Amino acid sequence: MDTSRRDDRAHDWGLLFLRVSGGLFVLWVHGLPKLLYYSAELQSIEDPFHVGANLTLMVAIFAEVVCPLLIVAWLLLIVFTSILIAGPGRLALNVRLAGALRYV
Structure with a gap:
């Protein structure tokens, strides 16, 4: 394998x-404490846009819980879809277990 291809893959x-x-990390450090301790966070959250503490906390929970989950899910979907379309190549099980998966 060429060194530049190995560097690109790494x-x-x-x-x-x-x-x-x-x-x-964003989910674990910022999002889950806001979600688990909602009432305590509701008392201590600042309201810079003056839309209400409840709406401000809901937007913060969306940004720190839902968005990181969507990012991780999207990246994993891209990886698994590319493996499904292109094939696993050297990671294929039939290459590693030639006799066991003959009829699969």
Whole structure:
């Protein structure tokens, strides 16, 4: 394998790891405490746009819980769809288990 292709593949896997872990960290550190301690967060959240603390907290929960989950789900969907379309290549089970998966 060419060195530049190996570097590109490592770069792609690194970006995937950073994006998935970043989304999960935002969910874990910011989103889940707001979701689990809703009433306590409702008392302490600031309202910079003067739309009400409840709506401000709902928007924050959407941005810190739903959006990271969508980012992670979208990235994993892209990875698995590309494997489904292009085939697993060297990761194929029939290559590794040649005798066991003969008729699959």
